[in-house]
Amino acid sequence: MLRKPVLDQCDAGWTQDEQKVAEMAFKTAYERETLALLQEVRNRADSVTALEDAWSLHDFLSARRFEIDGKYDFDYPNLLFVFARLVKDGWLSIQELESLEPSKIAKISALSRM
């Protein structure tokens, strides 16, 4: 379940339009990553022919669950880092964030190349 970003006084730097863009981008990335994961689970399961394959699938799911649970639990103060990670991992393009103010895009872009 995708958790909705929490808004508080730290979000003063995000206009309402930017918040809409951010929420949409976040949702889009989550859906893309989820769909890719589900496809990979089905593909891996098709080739499960030995117990070691099942435990390998288990290890894969453990790692992805930990990663996804952590990555998509965010709030506005961390959003630049979250978007940078999503851009770096290929789940979001920097163009999809172009309605954000230039300084935010520049930070996300720089962070995504680290």
Next chain:
Amino acid sequence: MLRKPVLDQCDAGWTQDEQKVAEMAFKTAYERETLALLQEVRNRADSVTALEDAWSLHDFLSARRFEIDGKYDFDYPNLLFVFARLVKDGWLSIQELESLEPSKIAKISALSRM
């Protein structure tokens, strides 16, 4: 990987013929349970259409891995308990152990009904 039973002085109560029967029965149960698990993994994976389904598959694999790792790591002193569990869970029939001496079969049968 199925671990081979360890023999030591505690195995005096198992004749060589009984040890062969025990090893074969153990291997048979392991193969049956493994095949059933692999089929269930493939079936469950086919219906993975949401992230919650993937995490449910992960929970299922976590539980089965823990259970199977514990159940098939045995030595002769514990073998009556292991066989009782395998009979109780349906992976072995008491008839497949009929070459063991009657007192062992009686114990396994009684334990399997607990």
